[in-house]
Amino acid sequence: MDYPKRVIKAGEQDAAIVRAVKLQLNQKLVLDNDPQERLDPDNPEFGPRMKQLVKLFQARNVDDQGRPLKQDGEIGSLTWAALFGDATVDSSAKADDKLLARALKIAAGEEKKKVREVPRNSNRGPEVDEYLKRAGVSPGLSWCCAFVYWCFDEAAKALNRGNPMVRTAGCLDHWQRATGKGARRIRAKDAIADPSLVKAGMVFIMDHGGGKGHTGFVESVNGGLLTTIEGNTDASRTREGGGVYRLTRKVSEINAGYIDYSGL
Structure with a gap:
């Protein structure tokens, strides 16, 4: 069964989905041989006992990057993929829009060049200065959004x-003004429930509070996991790292949303 493009949790009304999940939990947790522990697939209720077993499954399993699943008793895309297989969740491996595809290719070229700040931790360097200049701001500022603008x-x-x-070097400024340029915004809560809304070539926006944010490109999507290309970050996935990196993030990490310039 394919992921139904919404989070499945206690109180779920679709009996077919509840039945399919119960069958998988019985199999994955080896409950079929224990009548007292086994979930009854013919009972359409997603109740407390089922939630408890979903948490147990989450505690015993990881996503396809080997990272722990969130133990909340709810079945989002990552838990669904662990239960039913990666092929049951949507993926987006390349941008269909020519401009977005070219921007991704350019971003990947900068990652391949291993663009880094010079000197380290300075928000400066030949490439970094050019990103900021193109976005219309002074050298030495945070540059993740300027990198995205330069690639576009x-x-x-x-x-x-x-x-x-x-044209901005401000992540949250970009988020607020994008629709004025005709772009479409996808809010984080909608993407978490249905990761198929997120496509390669979109720009993700994170809000760190206090007017600070972080941004980068979505290079590909596999269910609840994103491959991204970002500037002003590093392997720790921080917002003040020193280079252009390709990273893996969970869709749930992106707390503001996504901007889609396709078709413009």
Whole structure:
């Protein structure tokens, strides 16, 4: 059964989904040979006992990157993939829009070059200064959003067309102003419930509070996991790292949402 594009939790009303999950839990937790522990697939209720066993399954399993599942007793896309297999959740491996595909290619080229701050921890360097300059701000500032703008701008030039992205080095400023440029926004809560809404080439936005944020490209999506290309980060996935990196993030890490410039 394919992921139903919403979080499954206690009180679920779709009897077919409850039955399918109970059958998988019985099999994965080896409950079929114990009548007292086994969940009854013919009982359509997602109740406390089922929630407890979902938590047990989550405690014993990991996502396809080997990271622990959240033990909340709710079945989002990552828990669903662990139960039913990766092929049952949607994926997006490449951008269909020409501009977004070119921007991703350019971003990947910067990652391959291993762009780093010079000197370390300075928000400076030949490439970094150019990213910030293109976004219209002074050297030495945080540059993750400027990196995204530069990639869009280079892609637009290569395709001999205008750049639709907001010219800004501010992640949250970008989030607020994107719809004014015709872009579509997908809010985090909607993407967490249904990761199929997120596509390769979109821009993710994280809000760290106090007007601070972080951003980068979604390179690909596999269920509840994203492969991203980001500037001003590092392997710790922080917002003040020193280079351009390809990272893996959970969809649930992105707490603001996504911006989609496809079709513009």
